[in-house]
Amino acid sequence: EVQLVESGGGLVKPGGSLRLSCVASGFSFTNAWMSWVRQAPGKGLEWVGRIKNKREGGRIDYAAPVKGRFIISRDDSQNTLYLQMNSLKTEDTAVYYCAHFYYGMDVWGQGTTVNVSS
Amino acid sequence: QGVVTQEPSLTVSPGGTVTLTCGSSTGPVTSTHYPYWFQQKPGQAPRTLIYDTSDRQSWAPARFSGSLLGGKATLTLSGAQPEDEADYYCLLSYPAVRLVVFGGGTKLTVL
Numbered sequence: 414e415v416q417l418v419e420s421g422g423g424l425v426k427p428g429g430s431l432r433l434s435c436v437a438s439g440f441s442f443t444n445a446w447m448s449w450v451r452q453a454p455g456k457g458l459e460w461v462g463r464i465k466n467k468r469e470g471g472r473i474d475y476a477a478p479v480k481g482r483f484i485i486s487r488d489d490s491q492n493t494l495y496l497q498m499n500s501l502k503t504e505d506t507a508v509y510y511c512a513h514f515y516y517g518m519d520v521w522g523q524g525t526t527v528n529v530s531s
Numbered sequence: 532q533g534v535v536t537q538e539p540s541l542t543v544s545p546g547g548t549v550t551l552t553c554g555s556s557t558g559p560v561t562s563t564h565y566p567y568w569f570q571q572k573p574g575q576a577p578r579t580l581i582y583d584t585s586d587r588q589s590w591a592p593a594r595f596s597g598s599l600l601g602g603k604a605t606l607t608l609s610g611a612q613p614e615d616e617a618d619y620y621c622l623l624s625y626p627a628v629r630l631v632v633f634g635g636g637t638k639l640t641v642l
Contacts, residue, residue, distance in 0.1 A: 457620060517582060
């Protein structure tokens with residue numbers, strides 16, 4: 414079965430850190446461009462960032478609000494995508510989805526909730 | 532970086548046709564923005580409907596189609612069904628500045 418399973422969400426204080434994981438199965442993770450997308454409560458989708466596959470250079474791009482605070486990485490041996498979130502702000506509160514929607518794919522995780530609050 | 536604009540809400544009658552649009556503050560939307568369209572229903576993760584302007588995902592019904600018109604990306608729904616009621620988001624890429632941006636979403640009501 415093709416799927417993505419996120420984990421690692423939770424409650425964290427402003428200024429804190431959290432690492433999200435996303436385990437892939439059922440498709441070639443090594444060849445995938447993987448994305449993180451978030452959705453604040455009652456709001457629309459927001460692109461967080463993307464990591465290309467190593468064969469195409471492995472470049473990582475970030476949205477402006479998270480650049481310098483968030484780090485996307487991947488472990489192809491474990492079919493796992495990561496999102497390291499540092500210096501968290503209340504406005505980072507959202508459901509975080511990992512997704513693979515390039516090259517005609519359509520695979521989304523169920524989402525993991527991050528709540529940044531004092 | 533561009534701001535991507537969509538209609539906040541639209542209503543279509545069952546069996547009717549509606550066109551959702553996706554514009555960019557930087558200028559006309561072209562195929563080099565690789566427009567995507569996503570459908571999201573309440574409490575669910577998004578699903579990819581259309582990629583690269585007009586390629587439809589295998590699960591997406593043929594009544595959905597994507598194109599470019601008048602400097603915008605468009606998603607046309609022909610023969611709306613009650614189950615098409617959802618939020619629809621477009622996504623544009625800006626390769627020169629290495630950014631990807633979602634539109635604010637269109638809440639589509641079938642009524």
